[in-house]
Each structure stands twice: as structure tokens, then as C-alpha cells.
Amino acid sequence: MISLAQVRADTPACEHLIHFNNAGCALSPAAVTTAVTNHLRLEQELGGYEAANEAERNIAAFYPELAKLLHCDESEIAFMESATRAWQSALLSLDLQPGDQVLTADNEYASNYLSLLYLSRRHGVELITIPSGDDGLIDPQRIADSITAKTRAVALTHVASQRGDVQAITEVGEIALENGLVFLVDACQSVGQIELNLKQIKCDFLCGTGRKYLRGPRGTGFLYANRETTQSLVPPAIDLHSANWASPSEFEIKAGAIRFESWERNVAGMIGLGKALKYANSLGMESIEARVRLLAESLNRQLQSIDGVEVHERSANLSGIVTLSRVNTEAGTLRENLQTLGVNTSVAKKQNARLDLDSVLDRDVLRASLHYYNSEEEVTRFVDLLAAS
Ligand SMILES: Cc1ncc(COP(=O)(O)O)c(C=O)c1O
Structure with missing residues (x-):
């Protein structure tokens, strides 16, 4: 209670x-704001790198707290600057080819839909948009009926920005799995207000932002990337954090969701998001x-x-x-x-x-x-x- x-x-x-x-x-709990300002003060006093060394445990706390909230493994979580960047990184890692189809719905978040339109214009990817019914819900059966031999992925927003109806992502996940399709979930408006159990929701990717229902700081977000899917996917860009420079001409992409991260980040924001997740988990x-x-x-x-x-x-x-x-x-x-x-x-x-x-x-x-x-x-x-x- x-x-x-x-x-x-x-x-x-x-x-x-x-x-x-x-x-x-959302309004952050006071403990979140205090954690952020304390870290900024530490940066002022010690220097940014030295403050990060000192705060190592608080920074790392983000991973187990989010893994607990989502019921997944820590290695499946990437810290991102926003949900949009998380979703785009996942989409672009699919390396879609001309003629490949992506199924989505008419409630899709604007930036996601724009990225799909961009892929369609630039790479000839075919976009199939399922209309929601009179009740505002996307019927999973309509998604199943729209799958063809060319369909590669299904992208669905769990709760839209402009409409509060909750979509049936668990059922759609089952359909995607049965058909060997990649399933991308935008959980930006649901994470932090609705229980998301990734042991039950069979998705490959799920993105969220810190500032909304999770009550974290602005400029923070995350990507959940399923361990098995991730192994075979190459992120759209790499850096010295997501990959090892193995020899002058070779590199190895790191295992797990870390491959979607960048080295530089809003450290105070990440600490704050970790605190916000802890607060949500405690309730x-x-x-x-x-x-x-x-x-x-x-x-x-x-x-x-x-x-x-x-x-x-x-x-x-x-x-x-x-x-x-x-x-x-x-x-x-x-x-x-x-x-x-x-x-x-x-x-x-x-x-x-x-x-x-x-x-x-x-x-x-x-x-x-x-x-x-x-x-x-x-x-x-x-x-x-x-x-x-
Ligand atoms: C459904 C949905 N997806 C994605 C986003 C984008 O999140 P961010 O601003 O962290 O990229 C929003 C923001 O309003 C949203 O409502």
C-alpha cells in the first residue's frame, strides 16, 4: 500500500x-533531485572524472534497479540519453533492406513514425500501418493477418502520447515470436505506471525515458535489448565504450546491451534515474x-x-x-x-x-x-x- x-x-x-x-x-521525488545536485557539486569540487570515480557505485546502481523493475538481466539494459535515441538505435541495428516490411500502428509515437518514413524514403523499406479499432485498441489479430514473407519487424507503442488506451503488447509479442519477427516496444508512457514483466512480454527491444512516469531527471532514458536478439545485431554506430579496438584495423563489439551505449553521458542524470528507479521499486x-x-x-x-x-x-x-x-x-x-x-x-x-x-x-x-x-x-x-x- x-x-x-x-x-x-x-x-x-x-x-x-x-x-x-x-x-x-513528472515531478521527481526530492531524493532524486538531491542525488543529481549532490553529484553536480561533487563535479564542481573534484572535477568530472574524479567525481565519477567517487560515485561509481551510485552510477552503476541504475542497471540492477531497472533490471528489477523490468524483470530482465542487467546485461540487457543500456543507458541512453532519450527514448527516441534508444528506439532509433534498435531500429537501425536491424539493417532493413529495400522491400523489407515493418508493421506498426496508427498510434505510433511521432518521432518513431518519422524514423520509419525516413527508412521508407531512404532505403525502400515498406511500412504497413494497422489502424486502431473504434475502441482505440489495435487488434493483435489484424497484426497477425498483415504478416507476409517480407515482414521483418513489428513496432508498437504501448500507451500513446495522445491517447491513454493500453495496447496488448503481450499478445503481439507472442505473434511476433511465432513468426520470427523482431518486436520493438515503445514503453515511454507506460514504464513507471504499468507493471512491465519482460519474462512475460516477449519483445526484442523496449525503450523508455527517465522524466515521465519513472520520475527521473530530464535527458535520461534506456533501451532494453533482449540478450539473444542482441548477439546477432550490430548497432548503427560504435565507440570506445561499446566496442574494443582489438588491433589497428580490427574491433570487437561488446556483448550485451552495452553495445548500444555511448561513453559520454549525463552522469548526474544517470545517478538520479537510478534513485528514481529505486524509489519506484520500493513502492x-x-x-x-x-x-x-x-x-x-x-x-x-x-x-x-x-x-x-x-x-x-x-x-x-x-x-x-x-x-x-x-x-x-x-x-x-x-x-x-x-x-x-x-x-x-x-x-x-x-x-x-x-x-x-x-x-x-x-x-x-x-x-x-x-x-x-x-x-x-x-x-x-x-x-x-x-x-x-
Ligand atoms: C510514446 C512516446 N514515445 C517516445 C517519446 C519520446 O521520448 P524522449 O523524449 O525521451 O525521446 C515520447 C515522449 O513524449 C512518447 O510519448
């Missing part, structure tokens, strides 16, 4: 802010997921009673992300009005969801994204403010 009083006390801004922008960037993903879902259901229910408000999640698979429109008020104006009242939300722009918001709704939508440290009172206050706006 999560102690709401404790997690709110650990999150100082809860005193003056209703933060419903956890899908953008337990089961408790976190249950509480986020409870709050999201409550928000969803209360929003149904406001005239002129339309909620866009249509499935029963709710996450902490709730998207909505208010009749006669632009999402951007709503967001600004709410911010002046001490409520942080964000706008999912149709420009960044061409296959979804742009073609289905033709408008930007307001995104309220809840985390376990939010309270029922905050949910009710948000609904009241929205009703009065």
Missing part, C-alpha cells in the same frame, strides 16, 4: 501545484499501477458528468493518461487557463499525431496525466475547474 502522505511529502511541489502533466514530465509496480488506475477511473467517471466535455479514451484498458476536448474552447487555451489556476496539464497536438488526432478528430486535445502521488481531491478540483471554465 502506498502512503499518500509520504509520497506527497517526498514531492515538495504537491503543496502548491496540481501536477497532471506526468506524461510530459512496488503493482501498488503504483493499481493507484494510478483508480485515479484515472475516477477522473474518467467524473468527466462524464460535465456538459460539453468529451473524453477520447474509448477502451476499458485505461492508463493514467486521460485526453479530452471541451466544446468551444481550444485545448491550448484550456491548458493556459488551468495553469494560471495552479493546475499543470498538456496539449497533445494533432500535428504530432497525423494518423490519429489529425485524421480522426482534427483537433488538438487536452491531456491530463495522473500519477500515484496525485490525490482524489486534486481530481475533483480539476473537474470542478474544467466545469467552470
Whole structure:
């Protein structure tokens, strides 16, 4: 059981802010911010390299904490600067050839879809995009039915940036495995709010970011790379950290997910992300997921009673992300009005969801994204403010 009083006390801004922008960037626990600033101070006092030597154990703590959260091996985890870089590195390591097909869906994250369009234009890779159903869900059977002899990979976003429905990645993973396809999961919006057990989710790659539901610092992310898949894949670029320079003309790529990392990194950020993961592990993903879902259901229910408000999640698979429109008020104006009242939300722009918001709704939508440290009172206050706006 999560102690709401404790997690709110650990999150100082809860005193003056209703933060419903956890899908953008969550509030870090104070221990995370302290770990980051302490390391920056150490760098100032000792020098960057010397500080890193001193903090070796805190830096390395990132790997076992993330492995514990995801139920995988430490050697399958790479520290990355962002989820986008992680996803691109995985995709580019597949060395797709002209005519190879990649299956994806209409909820795919904008930057991922742009990378696929780029591969399609530059290398002749064929992109097959599965539409979601009326309930906002991508039917795994439609993915299975779209596989051909040329299909090499399936890429799916677990929870989209612009829509909170949770997609069936476990079922899709089984389909990918049965058909010998590489399965890439974007778990950017789910990791830290939904339990992800990589012993059950059969994916080859899964990427995430630090700043969202994991409550880590900005400029941090990770790539999970399945041990067996990784052995035969060459990353799109290497350096002296991911490979050994064996002789003047030879190199060996290191074993494991380290092959996707670069030597230089935001060390303070990595320490902070390790702390954030430790915090999440100490609360337990089961408790976190249950509480986020409870709050999201409550928000969803209360929003149904406001005239002129339309909620866009249509499935029963709710996450902490709730998207909505208010009749006669632009999402951007709503967001600004709410911010002046001490409520942080964000706008999912149709420009960044061409296959979804742009073609289905033709408008930007307001995104309220809840985390376990939010309270029922905050949910009710948000609904009241929205009703009065
Ligand atoms: C679903 C999804 N994937 C990927 C990203 C990109 O993450 P990053 O900014 O760490 O590259 C986001 C960010 O909003 C996202 O919502």
C-alpha cells in the first residue's frame, strides 16, 4: 500500500501545484533531485572524472534497479540519453533492406513514425500501418493477418502520447515470436505506471525515458535489448565504450546491451534515474499501477458528468493518461487557463499525431496525466475547474 502522505511529502511541489502533466514530465521525488545536485557539486569540487570515480557505485546502481523493475538481466539494459535515441538505435541495428516490411500502428509515437518514413524514403523499406479499432485498441489479430514473407519487424507503442488506451503488447509479442519477427516496444508512457514483466512480454527491444512516469531527471532514458536478439545485431554506430579496438584495423563489439551505449553521458542524470528507479521499486509496480488506475477511473467517471466535455479514451484498458476536448474552447487555451489556476496539464497536438488526432478528430486535445502521488481531491478540483471554465 502506498502512503499518500509520504509520497506527497517526498514531492515538495504537491503543496502548491496540481501536477497532471506526468506524461510530459513528472515531478521527481526530492531524493532524486538531491542525488543529481549532490553529484553536480561533487563535479564542481573534484572535477568530472574524479567525481565519477567517487560515485561509481551510485552510477552503476541504475542497471540492477531497472533490471528489477523490468524483470530482465542487467546485461540487457543500456543507458541512453532519450527514448527516441534508444528506439532509433534498435531500429537501425536491424539493417532493413529495400522491400523489407515493418508493421506498426496508427498510434505510433511521432518521432518513431518519422524514423520509419525516413527508412521508407531512404532505403525502400515498406511500412504497413494497422489502424486502431473504434475502441482505440489495435487488434493483435489484424497484426497477425498483415504478416507476409517480407515482414521483418513489428513496432508498437504501448500507451500513446495522445491517447491513454493500453495496447496488448503481450499478445503481439507472442505473434511476433511465432513468426520470427523482431518486436520493438515503445514503453515511454507506460514504464513507471504499468507493471512491465519482460519474462512475460516477449519483445526484442523496449525503450523508455527517465522524466515521465519513472520520475527521473530530464535527458535520461534506456533501451532494453533482449540478450539473444542482441548477439546477432550490430548497432548503427560504435565507440570506445561499446566496442574494443582489438588491433589497428580490427574491433570487437561488446556483448550485451552495452553495445548500444555511448561513453559520454549525463552522469548526474544517470545517478538520479537510478534513485528514481529505486524509489519506484520500493513502492512496488503493482501498488503504483493499481493507484494510478483508480485515479484515472475516477477522473474518467467524473468527466462524464460535465456538459460539453468529451473524453477520447474509448477502451476499458485505461492508463493514467486521460485526453479530452471541451466544446468551444481550444485545448491550448484550456491548458493556459488551468495553469494560471495552479493546475499543470498538456496539449497533445494533432500535428504530432497525423494518423490519429489529425485524421480522426482534427483537433488538438487536452491531456491530463495522473500519477500515484496525485490525490482524489486534486481530481475533483480539476473537474470542478474544467466545469467552470
Ligand atoms: C510514446 C512516446 N514515445 C517516445 C517519446 C519520446 O521520448 P524522449 O523524449 O525521451 O525521446 C515520447 C515522449 O513524449 C512518447 O510519448
